[in-house]
Amino acid sequence: MKHLTILIFLVLLGCKNEIKREIDRSVYDIWNDYTKSHPDFKNNKIPESWYFHNNEEDANRLAELTVTGKKKAASGLYVWYKEANASLPKIGTKHIITDFDGKAQAIIEIKKVDTIPFNQISTEYAEMDMGTTIDPLKKWKKAHWDFFAGVLRDNGEKPTEEMLIVCERFETIWTTKD
Template sequence: MKNLPFIILLLLASCKSEPKTEAPTETEIDPTVYAMWEDYSQAHPETKSEEMPESWFFHDNQKDADRLAKLVIDGKKRASSGLYKWYGDAGADLPAVGTKSIITNFDGTAQAIIEIVQVDTIPFKQISEAYAAMDMGTQEEPLPKWKKAHRAFFESTFEDGPETFSEDMLVVCETFKTIWPIK
């Protein structure tokens, strides 16, 4: 069950279904992850007693994972979305405000530390333009881009089962801030 949060995060962060190439396994944590947490802890002594957060990358391929990590570093990507149903299916708790994660690029190299600042559950059809802009990391037609990318991915997760996508499906909307590195 230790891998369950990693699998859920990977699944939730994905936007479209593409074949995955080689990426490090959870047990192969890149040394840069430890170094980034150590640097952050040195700068924030109040976190010395905290366990190192999980590290993971957005999406399911190198191009998108690396692009999204850069958007996080640049402060443009400040949200992530997943289906509420997935949490129930996995028997997992919803994300919690205050949870930190170390975002990596696809090869596992640490890029940033984020902290969840808000979690909402909203029907797909009610996602706002402002939220879509935070999730997509763009101001250019963020809502149509968000809906197209997320609908395609969500639909792909139902391909082998009896369920189908519905615009009434609940989406878990995580808003986060990048807390390291500080720009």
């Protein structure tokens, strides 16, 4: 059961999903464009690339919200990190966000990481994660409860209002439109 949890963690980290396939050329292109404008990073390793969520519609919608700067946060279950013996996200880490097909859309940089119980997520944070000002907390709770409950149920566990959420705040620092 623990191995299944670790596998789920690696696949679904923070509503992130990465299918092992050949990296799309656009991922290299966006990083090259970014490092041409920011030569201090030209010798850095290319960041991990991935898409939000686990389906095409949500992945593409969330990528677009990231490109427009409306989505500024991502959420994952703390238990995934604990069970995988993985470090929490680090401030300053960059990631390349793709659409569902793996085409680069944006580069983000983590600005803040908190661990907060599900039932203490703020409206401000929910707005940053959902990319909307219309009932953000209600939408965040429903979307994340449903997602986390499904993953936990598949692993024989149940969600609780007190489950810890790893809350990553990020800034979109580069897009394909730059």
